[in-house]
Each structure stands twice: as C-alpha cells, then as structure tokens.
Amino acid sequence: MKLNKNIILLAGSISIAALSCKNGLKEETYSVFDANTLTKPANGEQAVRGTYAGLKDNGGYGYYAGFLYWLYEYPGDVVTTTLTARQGVQLDQLTYDANNATINDVWTSIFRLVSRANESEEIIKNIDYVANGSSDALKRQHLGEVRFLRALAYYDATSLWGNVPLFIKPSSQYTEADENPPLTEQSKVEDAMIADLEYAEANLPETYAASEVARATSGAAKALLGRLYMRRLEWKKAADKLAEVMNKNYDLRTRAEGGVVSLFSRDNRSDNEFIFVLKSSSEVDAYTINSNSFGQNSTPWDYNRGWGNFPLNLSFYSIFDPADARRDLLTGKFRTIYGQIMAVPKQYGGEATAAGRDTILATFVYNLKYPHTGNYNYSGFNNVTILRYADVLLMRAEALNELNGPNQESVTLVNQIRSRAGLTEYTLASFGSKAALRDAIFDERNKEFFMEGRRRDDLIRWSREAGNSPTSLVKFKEKVVPTLKDPNTYSDAVNYALYPYPLNEIQSNTSLNQSLNDGRVRR
Numbered sequence: 244m245k246l247n248k249n250i251i252l253l254a255g256s257i258s259i260a261a262l263s264c265k266n267g268l269k270e271e272t273y274s275v276f277d278a279n280t281l282t283k284p285a286n287g288e289q290a291v292r293g294t295y296a297g298l299k300d301n302g303g304y305g306y307y308a309g310f311l312y313w314l315y316e317y318p319g320d321v322v323t324t325t326l327t328a329r330q331g332v333q334l335d336q337l338t339y340d341a342n343n344a345t346i347n348d349v350w351t352s353i354f355r356l357v358s359r360a361n362e363s364e365e366i367i368k369n370i371d372y373v374a375n376g377s378s379d380a381l382k383r384q385h386l387g388e389v390r391f392l393r394a395l396a397y398y399d400a401t402s403l404w405g406n407v408p409l410f411i412k413p414s415s416q417y418t419e420a421d422e423n424p425p426l427t428e429q430s431k432v433e434d435a436m437i438a439d440l441e442y443a444e445a446n447l448p449e450t451y452a453a454s455e456v457a458r459a460t461s462g463a464a465k466a467l468l469g470r471l472y473m474r475r476l477e478w479k480k481a482a483d484k485l486a487e488v489m490n491k492n493y494d495l496r497t498r499a500e501g502g503v504v505s506l507f508s509r510d511n512r513s514d515n516e517f518i519f520v521l522k523s524s525s526e527v528d529a530y531t532i533n534s535n536s537f538g539q540n541s542t543p544w545d546y547n548r549g550w551g552n553f554p555l556n557l558s559f560y561s562i563f564d565p566a567d568a569r570r571d572l573l574t575g576k577f578r579t580i581y582g583q584i585m586a587v588p589k590q591y592g593g594e595a596t597a598a599g600r601d602t603i604l605a606t607f608v609y610n611l612k613y614p615h616t617g618n619y620n621y622s623g624f625n626n627v628t629i630l631r632y633a634d635v636l637l638m639r640a641e642a643l644n645e646l647n648g649p650n651q652e653s654v655t656l657v658n659q660i661r662s663r664a665g666l667t668e669y670t671l672a673s674f675g676s677k678a679a680l681r682d683a684i685f686d687e688r689n690k691e692f693f694m695e696g697r698r699r700d701d702l703i704r705w706s707r708e709a710g711n712s713p714t715s716l717v718k719f720k721e722k723v724v725p726t727l728k729d730p731n732t733y734s735d736a737v738n739y740a741l742y743p744y745p746l747n748e749i750q751s752n753t754s755l756n757q758s759l760n761d762g763r764v765r766r
Contacts, residue, residue, distance in 0.1 A: 284377040287370050287385045290363035294389050295457065297356035297396075298521050299535065306352035307521045307627055309536035312696045313345045314403055318739065319698035320722040321559045321689065323607070328552045337723070337732050337739065340764045341746040341757075350745045353400045357410055360393035365413035380446075387446035390439040391459040391467070395629075397436050398471060402700060405429045405741045425754040433471065440468040450492050453513035456626075457522035462488050466518050466630045473638050474700065476707060482642035485635050493518060493632040495663050502663055503691075504571050509614035509625045518630040535627055537613035541694070545579040546609065553694060554607030556726055561591040562690070568665045569690050574609045610694045628695055633660055637691070641684045645708065649674040653684075660687055681708060685718075703740045716740065734765045 281290075299308035316322040317334035324331035333339040339346065364386060372382040393411070400407045408424035409432050443464035451458050465488045472481035496506045496516045506516060523535045543551030555573065563570040575593055576586040585603045587593025598604045614625045640656035651671050658668040674680040685705050688697065705718040716739060724733050743760040 281366050282370055283375050284370060284372050284381060287367045287372070287382065290366045291385050291388050294356070294359045294363045294392050297352075297359045297392070299523075300352040300355060303534045304536045306349065306356070307629065308523070308534070309540070310345050310348050310352070311399060312537075312694070314349055314742065315696040315699045316553070316694060318723065319702055320726045321555055321693050321698055323554055323556055323726065324552055325554065331552060336727055336729070337737075338765070339743070341743040341749065341760055343743075346742055347745040347747050349399075349403070350748060353396045354408075354410075356396040357393055357400075358414070360389045360396070361410060361413045363389040364393075365415065383446040384448065387443040387464070388459050391443040391447065391464050394436040394439040394443070394464075395467060397432055398467065401429050401432055401436075402474070403742045404744060407432060409435060411435055423753045426759075433475070436471060437468065440464045440471070444468065456513040456517055457520055459519060460492075462491055462493060463519040463630055466635055469635065469638060470630075473642065474704060476645075476704075476713075478642040478645045482639055482646065485639040485642065488518070488632075488635045489639070493635070495632060495636075495659060498568075498663060498665070502568050502665075504568055507572065507612040507614075507625075512626065516632045517626060517628065518632060518635070520629055520631075521627040523625055523627060535613075535625070537627065537694075538625065541611070541613045542574065542609045543607075545581065545585060545603075546574060546577055548580065549609075551607075551609065554609055555693065557587060557591040557605065557608060558726070559693070560587050560593065560608045562686075563592065564666060565592070566665050567690065568663075572611045574605070574611065579603070612694055631695075633691055634697070636660060637684060637688055641681070644677055644680045644684065648677040649680045653680060657684060657687055660691055664690075678709070681705070714738070714740075732765075736762065737765055738762050 298306055300306040304310050313331055313334055317324060317331055318337060322335075324335045326332060330339075330343055330345045333343055334345065367382060367385045367389070370382065372378055397407070397409075406426040406429050409427035410421075410424065441464075443459065444461045447459055447461040447464060449461055451460065465484055469481050469485040469488065472478075472484060492515065494515050496502060496511075496514050501508070505511060506514060512522070521535065537553075539550050540552040542549035543554070560570070560573055560575060563573075574585070576584065576595075579585050583601055583603050584595075585605050586595035587605045587608060588595050593605070595602055595604050613627075636656045636659055640653040643650055643653045643656075649671060654669050654671050654674070661668055669683070674683065685701060688701055692698070692701075702719040702722060703716070706715045706720075707713055709715070710717040719739060720733060720735075723739075724730050727733060741763050743763040744755060746757075749755045749757055749759070
C-alpha cells in the first residue's frame, strides 16, 4: 500500500484512536484534528496511547495481535497450518508471492505505526509541558515511548524486507517527492533505529506501575537494541548492551512461582520476566486495551472450539525431554470435547500406540502459551510477549560464545533457562567447540520461544553464523526443507531472508518496480 496521504494523515487522529481502541475488535474511527488545539500534556499522553494502539492495528488480527507472527513463524520448521488458511499455507510451504494478503497487511500495519509515531513526536515536541504544570522529564518520556515504537516498527520492517522507505518526520513536512518514497539502505534505517533507541533508553523510566506493563521502559529499549546488534552480528555491542538489562528490574519466573507454564497464564499480567508486551485486556481502564487472535488460532476445535490455524509439527514435540516443563505448553494428550483422548503417537515421544474407539492419534500438537478460547470466546485477552528476560539471557550467551567460544558465563546463562525448565545443567566441558555451544543455544531457544515470533530470525542468524556468510541460509534450509510437503518447493535461487515487496505498494509507488522482487520469490 502506497505511503500516501491517506496513510500519513491516519496518525493525525491518534488522540481519537486512543479512545476508540477501547472497543476491542471494532474498527477505529478517525477525524481531522487541529494541531493548534493539542497544547496540553494530556494531549501528549493521548498521542502516546494512540501510537501504542498501532501495535494491534485494526482488529484482533492486526500486526502484533496476529498477522506479524504468520510471517515470523510459518516459514520456519515448528509452526505449520491447516489447508483452510490459504495465505498461511503459502507462507508455510514457501509458495508465497507479492500478492500474499498477509504480507501486504503487515507492511501496511508497520507503516501505519511509523506514521503514528512521527505525528505523535511532532505533537509532543510542540507542547510546553512545564508551562502547563508538568515537566520536561515527562515530555522526554513521551518522546522516548513513540521513538521506541518507531524503532520497533522499523526492526520488523527491516527483518522482513531489508531496504524499506525511511520516514522520521510528520506529514506536515512532506514534499511532493515523499508521495512516492524510494527505498533506503537497511544500514541507514538501522542507524535511525539506533538513534531512536539510544534516546529511548536515556529518557524512559526503568519501571511503571504494574497496570502499565505494556509501556516501553529503558530496559525495553536496551533489549531491542541488543536484539538489533545480534541481527547485525555485532557481538561485542550486543553482549554489552544486553548486560545492561541484567540485574535491573527483571528476572525469570521461578519454578516456585509456577515456572514457565504459569508465565503464560491469562492471570499473569505483569511478571518481572516481561520486558515489553502487547497487553491484551478486557479490564476497565487497562492500558492499551486490545484483543488478539492467538487464543482462537492456537488450539483446534476438538480441544476447545478453537480454529487451530497454528498447529505445530509432531517432530517438534519429539525434541522435548519428558521432564522439560515447557512440554506442558503443548497439547501432548487431552480429552476432546467429544470425550475421546487425543494423544501424540509414541514414535514422537507421546503415549499413544494405536488409534481405537476412545483414542485418536494426533497429527499435530498445539501450543498452550495463549489462553484457550473456551465456548466461542474468541477474543484473546492475554499478554503477547514481544521482549522477555529469558531472551536477553540466551542472546547474551550466544554473543559471548561468538566472541570467545565456549565460556562459563554462556553456559551459566543457558543453565538458568534449563534449570527453570526442570532439566539437568550443562558443564563447560560439555562443549568442545563454538559450533557445539551455538547449536545447543539455538536448540534451547527453539524450545523456549516457540510461537513467540522468534524462529525465523533465529534460523536466519544461525545460518549466517554457521555458514560464516551474511547471505547463508544453511540452517534455514536444513531445518525447513524436511517440513515441506514438497521438498522441491525450496529453491536455492530464492533469498528466504527477505519477503517480496507487496504488489499493492509496487503498483502505487512510482519509485518501485517489480524487478525489486527478483530473487525473493520462486519464478
């Protein structure tokens, strides 16, 4: 979708959007505003809230409420889909092209959030907080929040497409040339992201009230910056930045507290392991009230009348030790709504040996990280994790290993995750090479972060590390091809690290042309 005035001016009514987002899945409504009337700190707060609402975009499937995870999870080796989800099948089987509706939807959602952040930044800059009884500290906080969100949007944009248009100014400053924006080199976009995140970490508070867990903190800015450095393979910068997040206000949810399974309870709203989340909530006056699509899509009809569009391959269940608490976040065995037992076959680590009158052999497993739907309760009111402390620990372990090879701190960090899961700990002697520890870290990441939007990025980064090349897809190919219905779908001529630019954008933006998608889709 072209970044035209309809998109750019969309954020102009963010104060209206901030109020309308309380209607859950209802569409947001917009109206024209007069910037001269937005002169109070309260208007700055409204602008911030309207920008956060962009994380779910329009409805329970938009952006972080659903569709983004289709792009991050389906092409990997863990999550698959049902034949009824046509757009998802294309992503899952690597047969997508520039017409894929989900690719188009996520592109539009990302740049709507960028637009909102730009408009909010301008509104906040023009408000005199001190003269209106507030403080410059709050003004800087508000600016830090919208700049964090802009950086997050651009993190996703560059992860999915590489070079993208760069906009860091409000629509009031646009020229005619901005109607058809050219692509900006990814490195330059990342420079702008780093500037935003450095501002955010310097000006955001370390904590908020528990009810505002969804607001960006200085720790969130540091963690996202660390994630960016990891993607750039800048190990020293990543390790140092991630260390700044440790020993602050975050920790792992302990086994005594219910461990990793209870972390994803619908009632667990503000745990110290959450660094930044999309807080979906039906609570009165909750910050960023949203619903999401994960509950209805994570489990099948037979389980609890879900839609089952995010099944996981049986082979994934088989990699878990039976003692691993994280396996309890998978539907290894359950009683269906019809009274039968659905169980994973023994060959995949389950209990079922044969189908019978009362036993059905599972063909997939489903994740239970998102509260189930119940009887037609399709609104998901639970946290969608964007950054959490376990990720920080494993990223730092990985960065230190890439810098120094096997080392005690990396092993200790991995062991924190394993111990919480109820597994035996590694020793340094367990790893004879950098490659061996690297593989163990990615194995742990796979078990820890399934269906949290990390697998595609991990496979691409793992490929680059293992192949010693910025264009390598060795691990991506190794893991993904065995899960394809037709292995010949995979083509070495396609760079699966980059999605095709949406056809709608190419057709409406004269700075772009279809040749940009050469090498991004199978011909």
